[in-house]
Amino acid sequence: MKSIFSLRNNLIIICALILVITFSWHYGSIYLSLGTCIIISVLFLVLNNSINFDKNTIKILRLVISIGIAIIFFITVLSAKVLNTSTIDWLLSRADPAQHFLGWHFFRNEPWKVPPGIITDFNTPTGTSITYTDSIPLLAFFFKIFSRLLPNEFQYLGIWILLCYILQALFGMLFMRRLTSNISLQLLGLMFFIMSPVMLWRAYGHEALMGHWLILASLYLMKKDYKHIYWLLLLSVSLLVHPYLFLMSLLFFFIKICELLFNRLINITSCLIYLTTAGVVILLVLWFIGYFYFRSSGVSDGFGFYSMNINSVFNPQGWSQYVLKDQPNATGGQYEGFNYLGLGILLLMMWGFYSIVTRRSAIHFKGNTCLLVASIILSLIALSNIVTFGDRVLFEIPIPELLLKICNVVRASGRFFWPVYYMIIILSLTIVIKSTKTKGAMVLLIVALSVQFTDLSGKFTEFHEMYASEAKWDNPLKSEIWEKIDGGKYRNIVFVPAVAKKESVAFSMLASKKGMTINAVYTARDDYAKREQYNNELTNSFKKGVWDTKGIYIVDNSLLISTIENKKANDLFLSVDGFNLLIPNGVLDKNFKDFDLKPFNFHYTYGHKINFGSSGDSHVIKGYGWGESEEKNTWTFGKEASLYFVLDKPKKDLMLSIRMSPLTGGSLKEQHITLIANNHKIKELSIASTSDYQFLIPKDIVNNKLKIILNLPNAATPKELGINGDTRVLALSVESLSLD
CATH class of the missing domain: 2.60.120.260 (Galactose-binding domain-like)
Structure with a gap:
């Protein structure tokens, strides 16, 4: 018992309890995951010499605790409410999540096609694919298999976010096991991965991009002996989650192959085999998700605008609760380069710098050269050709038009710093653990975690309030007339012109419910040339009074006069819920006979404001x-x-x-x-x-x-x-x- 309750142990126990009680009283439930982690870490420290766990027991405990802490963080900082798969208002009431849900919603209700990832009733007439709606194809394909068993309104994005936190914890623990065998230090270090600001930032509405565990998986495989099947699996899964995560994994794969070749661990033949098989697998997955079905170039403007600012690692952009002030950005798109480390990590970095200066520790590049090369490449991509600091452009490197088009494939280049971000965390933890004795390292990590949590607590509270609140989607389609539309008779919902608006969400839900198609929705990419041609033809035909009797039309105000002039006696042209609704032959439709339908009163009364x-x-x-x-x-x-x-x-x-x-x-x-x-x-x-x-x-x-x-x-x-x-x-x- 004496060894258990030594003076140092007693001090650590007392300080930890005071800290946890104080923070719990002040911050409430959002502190539960960190408080639990600190208490468990201290318990393992105290009981380390008195209880001898076998290796299997330790593995199971480590696994269960890691997953448990991740689940607690998800529930307390976000909310378990989003795990209700029938709750969709929290998605429909937000722009990007609505797109992600609707892509899946249409995908599940269409029969399987070739290739399997295409969606034809959404974004007609070009259609789209499950990857272009950012609907996480990995889960979309899985749940579509069981679509008939699922309720009519089913979402898996809440499940995905929880899964991301669990896998973030598991891969974070794999790294901590490489750094130390002490389970207390492992658990404390794990919290920095779970509390990652750049990961949580994506909970605003980019659920697929919360898959930061794929970045950790890439970094982990970089430090392991090469297993080709693992890399093929990583590349396939990342491509089935999000293109940006795939490109990061692909870069690490190429660098790993180059490392093997340079160190003569493989020959040219093996290198070509690895690259060829990876290329074949990537092409097959791309075909499977419908990437080649559309002639989208995958290109939009924005490279250099959605970049990373040099100040990003210490610019909180609203995330520092007490200490650091926000700093200006050079462009309005540099929120995509949000890479704030948090005050706790910055504190560890300062300790690491002190340790290196005082020679308590050293950075060894041997065996890490490829990671250094990767970090340089990723940082250059993130910064783009327009290098900025604060609100100033330091310099701009002119690049040819062709190269700019290629760069625009990754227009949100600021995201490419994420792997470097995690390398900084790992390096900081490595220096602390390697340069300090166990109990000293524990104290440092607990202090740094407390500072990190305090710094980010405002955002933790904000996210919890956002996710835990009763989200209510306000459907703008109030009139009963929408329910009377016969989806068998009217096959298409047609916006004229075919331009997506915020109301597209409501009409998409209506189209899905009625088994209809819709022509104006938000997607990540499109066949822009074909879309423009279709839009011009649609608008020109509509102006001449040529419209399909199998469609109902949502008419833009710019076409009011021509619609009035061209509508036929049997056509209904109404104002319903603020929308200009044209129903060809609607007068003859028995579904509308019970309604007191008055044609839209376009007549202006003089003096009306x-x-x-x-x-x-x-x-x-x-x-x-x-x-x-x-x-x-x-x-x-x-x-x-x-x-x-x-x-x-x-x-x-x-x-x-x-x-x-x-x-x-x-x-x-x-x-x-x-x-x-x-x-x-x-x-x-x-x-x-x-x-x-x-x-x-x-x-x-x-x-x-x-x-x-x-x-x-x-x-x-x-x-x-x-x-x-x-x-x-x-x-x-x-x-x-x-x-x-």
Whole structure:
């Protein structure tokens, strides 16, 4: 007993208990995982000499405790509510998660196709694939096998997040076992992997990218003897999770092969066999998930914008609760380069630096050269060709257009620092454990973990409140008419033009429920050329009154006049829940006979004030060149915007009064406006402040229709004016208007 309760042990026990009790009282349940880890670690330290566990028992205990702590962290920092597979409101109420769920939702309801990963009813007519909706193909394929046994509304994203934390803990423990045989130190070090800020950040809405265990798996295999089957499995699984995680794993695979060849552990023939078999497996998986079915280049703009800032490892970007202040970024997209280590890891790094300077420890590159090479390559990719520090661009390296297109495949390049991020954690833990005696290392790790938790506690609380709250998706389709739509008669939901909007989520759910297709949704990639061609053909045909009787149409405001002019006697053209709904031959459909359906009243009443806020009625007159309505206003988009009125022929000249504000900033002090009414230039003016601006329109140019065009040559993006990172081309914020 004396050896158990020595003076040092007693001090550690007392301090640990005081620490855990104090933090538990202050932070509540979100501290439970760390508090549990500290208590168990101290118990193992105290009981180490009194209880002799055999190796198998230790393995089982280590496994159970690691998984248990990961589960506790998931439940207390996020929430067990998302494990309810029938709960989908928490997904539908958020933009990206809605896309991820809907991709799976359509995929499961379609019959198996060749290749198996394609989805034809979602994003018609081009369709898409399960990988382009970021729906985690690995789980999508598995659950589709049992689709008939699952409820109509089933989601696995909550299960996936929990699985990621469990696997993060298991691979983190594998690394800790390499660093030390002491289970107390192993458990304490494990918490740094579980509490990873860069992993938790993705819980905002990029569930697939929470698979950081794949990064740890890559790093672990780099330190192990080469097993080709393990690498093939890693490459396949990562490709079935997310392309970015796959590319990171692929880079490590190539570097590992080069290392083997350079060290003459394999010959050229073996090297070619390894590369060829890996290439074949990758191509097969790509085919399986439907990657080649569409002619998407997989390219979007953004390389250099969604990059990593040099300050990212110590720039909290809202994650430091008490100490570190946020620092500016050079672009609005550098949130993708979020790589904040946390104050606890920064503390360990300082201790490591001190240990190296005082020669208590040393960094040995022997055996780690390939990891060093990988970290350099990954860091360069993350920084991109536009190197920034804070809000300054240090320098920009010009790159050829062809190379830029290739780089845009990984436009969110800031993510590529994640493996380096974990290498920094592993290196910091290595120096502490190797340069300090066991009890001293325990004290250091407990202190660092406490600092790390305190620093990140604000975000832990935020995520728990977000995930534990009763999320309620507000379906904008309130009218009973939507339920009366016969999915057998009307096969397609068609947006004209085919542009995805936030309301696409509701219409996607309706389409899935009715067994219909939908043509305007959000996907990660698309066949952009084919999509543009389809959109042009669809819009041009619609303007001529050519529409499919098997479709129901959600018509944009810019097409109101042509729709009114071209609709036939048996067609229903209605305003339902704020949407312009065209149902070909709807008058003849018996499902709609019991409804008091009144055609949309497009007729403007003189003197009526139209509100451009989200609860207003501006949708009845807005044409092209407008963004989505905000709470009190709507911004113009682009260099031109239009308005359409159907009204009585005026008996006097009309006064158009518009309350609006200009976008100004930087060198732009005012917005120039040219207003044109029915092809007649009415007035030019420049505005620099919020006010009611008036335009006199002669009665002679107005019949029963009035088309207003606002030419806005000074429209600009807030980003180029230095206001913020917004890349929309804006000019005017319109609050209301009236015509009298």
